Amino acid sequence: MTDNHNQSLGDVHSSVNTENKTGWRKIMAFLGPAYLVSVGYMDPGNWATDIAGGSAFGYKLIWVLFASNLIALLLQSLSARLGIVRGLDLAQASKNAYPRFVNFWLYILAQIAIIACDLAEIIGMAIGLKLLFNLPLIWGVSLTITDTILMLYLMNKGMRKLEGFIISMIFIVGLSFLIEMFIVNPSVVEIAKGFAPGNLSGESLYIAIGIIGATVMPHNLYLHSSLVQTRQITRTDAGIKSAIKFNLFDTVIALNLAFLVNAAILILAATAFYKNGYFKVAEIQDAYKLLEHIFGRVAPVLFAIALIASGQSSTITGTLAGQIIMEGHINLRIEPWLRRLLTRVLAIVPAVFTIIYFGENGLGSLIILSQVVLSLQLGFAVIPLIHFTSDKKRMGKFAITFKVKVLAWICAVLIVALNAKLVYEQLFDWIKEYPSSAIWIYVLVFPIVLAVAVLLIYVFFRPMLYKHKDQPVYAPHGIASAITELDAITYKHIAITIDFSKNDNDCLRHAIMQGGKKATYTLIHVVETAGARYYGKQVMDSETQSDADNLDKYVTTLQNLGYKAQAQIGYGNPASAIAKIVNEENVDFIVMGSHGHKALKDLIFGTTVNSVRHMVNVPVLVVKPSR
Template structure:
């Protein structure tokens, strides 16, 4: 089997155009496919929750998450350009088999959590716009499997153009809504001062980080940059890294402004009106109609459908990359999409059937917290690989960037450990939960922590044995 990442479109775009502006533009595109993952419906849930409950206080979390995202996506692109391998392939090459199986499992959990948010967002958008029952909307979301197959026939450039068009629709909708909401700019600026009002704010802040810096995007970006045909000499690789960084910087900053617009919209409408308990996207839709008039909720629903639809394409590609990279197992894209969709649809249908539509927002926020908890398992190997002078040569990251990268990684891990600790304290103090469940939860948590330490230490131990 070929080891090429995304074989159908591998090196399908020429970057050696004699006209400089065309040469630069040929590198632009992969980060926009990555950026839609930062605009999926899960982001909406955490942004609206943060804005309605705490006003502008959590804007700094969005900014911090965006800075983290730019750094990590740039490292991911660097790995793909220099090594010619995606993150999953590099993990398979470097870590022992038993570790790779666990890493693969965590990557699939992250993709399933992303897909859950997409399915729910799409279903909610259809319900808001057309009155379609939520469960039918969830099943209808499975049909977009066909969309990726159509897009893949036209090539990666057409796929990138389609995604950029959807991102433009989302951005345009929120630009109009921001104009209608008229936020207080002075109050908005105060939100850039770091503060966490309470434990609930921490939970939502971690959800925002999980919704912004998404683990499957690190796999995706390292593969998408390989759709460009790049010469293997030093200057060509250096140029590719530089232009891909600009691509990431522009695309992810656009995503930041959209996410900030959602949070600011929630703060300037709901929080300012004393509506601190907006229970998900449904309530947001209804309240926007009351506060801003009939146009605002229609734009909200259209943007939500565009968000779910754009994210679904990149989620499928990430699933293909992870499965092929870790397992060297190739699956028909339609079948892969259907499998991923089923893994998202079954829990969604079960929870909605048992707990009703009101459970949707909790599922969305939980999916983003679940994503954040997977981040360490993607970020730690990535930093190790781009720091490896033996494999990366002159393109290995220098000490200052290495220190910053590890600080970002430590922040993510500490926040997640804090969240898990707080949640487990609540579980252990609940007398209705059986002792066996508490023991299992404790063992699983310790096991995950030990595995995390293994991933951190293994490359250093391996390198010391070589020396």
């Protein structure tokens, strides 16, 4: 039996069966990962660039969207190939290829990018809530913290349920824009002309750079390389080849759907605004107002619903990517709800700060800033990905061909160059706009940009100049050591946690099986009343007295049966109280009953068993309640 906690997204690793299926059933088993990835290509950050491009230049930039989609298809297919062939996500592969110090900074940059991406989703969702329910933006931003609970619930239900939710959100977005296409009635002939490449200069070049920069997002590459590992495959050449093929189908279908949504937003802006003389619509709020002014109430309502669905789905996939980069780059694993809450809070703080000090109109500029931050990190995902998938030593016959490698490097150079240009222009725009702060931009911002550039150059040359040794694939818990002799262990002092439920009998039976009549048994019960938390042993309320009497009955029963038993009452936090008694009494084995909570109840009531395990240095036997 494998330890899934050592895998990328261990809770859902290899959780979807693809074996013994043929035809459409086989295809359907593989469909899913790319849909979770595709939501990042139609998030509120993309909406801003699509609306700006459509309102300023009509249908002329559709070809830029199409070219961006082709680049995304190539890079996402490479990401899926890495996960399938090597069983590694991009962060884990980077950990093996680069020194620990570099991995730390790669993690920091990736985490900043995810927070920046999450920031755009938060703002977009808050704007959607305001447009639909007239909810103040600061309340909308604050409400997005509830995504943490939703994410925890969906992950607990399994990968298929999570994918189903995301696909339903995509369906809502797609359906909303499909209906809006019928409302605005665009010109099919002019749309077709928009696919023909044209010259880009001045503002059109700037918006085109923004479209490309907002389309290919770094966290999607981390995410895809991990999500493909949720499928069980046969680890043979034929099995791997089949998995690559079916995941390519998944990627092509999902990203083309994302392209259609982005194209629909641009076409909507071109038809509704450009054709009516509104050439400078860059704010989502402005787009909503103009839609209502031109087409009535239905179109803007659909627009707001799509915006909420887009923000909701994108934030969920962003937090998944956060888990992948944290565990992959720096071997840090914390509780999922805590990690997601931390990411969300770090994204909410700048949004709330902007609303308080710059007003609601400042959120549009904050979205642009988030896209600039994403641009800085993109090269750190794309360059290692190409290195890893073209490595014939580790990828074997599944390494990418020379033609694909050349095409991938061309895309990488194009993306890095265009995003560098975007960052460069944005910095000097800030200097022109805020001349009094120019000195601080030169002193603080430019050195950071230079350091990031140096790190990017290092990331590019390191795999070519230094051939690293392969490390164990799954490092968080180390590797297996040699097993020699397995002698029986005799436990002399066993602790049993008691909660006066039907679990107690099972716990006592399992404890006696371990120690027999030679061991000493300490029965532990923790009083959790408010008085117990504040006053500890000094509390003498009725519940404490009743619990002490009941515990003594258990002890007397065991003693009458010929076992050495004693009672210990703990007070306050259960985990801390149990650990304290275990350490003070020199217990060498613990038997605990699992409470059987799931998802939301774990969040509310806590997970005592897991907490105790990390507070003591003795074995813990967890007894599941009998049905």
